[in-house]
Amino acid sequence: MSASVLILYYSKHGSVARLAEKIAIGVGQAGAEAIIRSVQPLSQDEEPEHAIVQAADLKRCDALIVGSPVRFGVMAAPLKAFWDQTSFEWIRGDLIDKPAGVFTSSGSMHGGNESTLLGMMLPLLHHGMLLCGIPYSESALNSTEQGGTPYGPSHVSGMSGNKPISRDEHQLCLAFGQRIATLTLQLISGKQ
Numbered sequence: 001m002s003a004s005v006l007i008l009y010y011s012k013h014g015s016v017a018r019l020a021e022k023i024a025i026g027v028g029q030a031g032a033e034a035i036i037r038s039v040q041p042l043s044q045d046e047e048p049e050h051a052i053v054q055a056a057d058l059k060r061c062d063a064l065i066v067g068s069p070v071r072f073g074v075m076a077a078p079l080k081a082f083w084d085q086t087s088f089e090w091i092r093g094d095l096i097d098k099p100a101g102v103f104t105s106s107g108s109m110h111g112g113n114e115s116t117l118l119g120m121m122l123p124l125l126h127h128g129m130l131l132c133g134i135p136y137s138e139s140a141l142n143s144t145e146q147g148g149t150p151y152g153p154s155h156v157s158g159m160s161g162n163k164p165i166s167r168d169e170h171q172l173c174l175a176f177g178q179r180i181a182t183l184t185l186q187l188i189s190g191k192q
Contacts, residue, residue, distance in 0.1 A: 026177020
């Protein structure tokens, strides 16, 4: 039995891309395949680190994890533009009953991480997805002094964007990827 988890993100300065890669490690540790994709940037000057997502990626995935930097307390415009173009997938029900989760990065500790995570959940709910967060059984949620929330992994990158991912942030990314992959595998095995 195999499951694919699509990790879809937008990253301007690289912090969100690093989180995506760490979440992908957790997905793999749980025995699922992680597929990392980026959304199309709005600026032609930006070069994504991973391949641009295609509509077929959404249809084929068994679970979806979505990431964005914080932009004034909400998801970045390229990710919002992506969701605005998914009406056909919504009509077909391509994402219904698939596990989903969100992750983010901000420059400051109280820079809008939680509001961004909650806002990114809205399109997932409209698509009929099953939202997953991080339970407090993950000890890093209680010890973190930077990012990390029950709504999904987060990172505080510093105002210059060069702060490394902390040990707790790293652990929460791994646990999040493992959790969504495990739940996805359980759902798939129950359908067979």
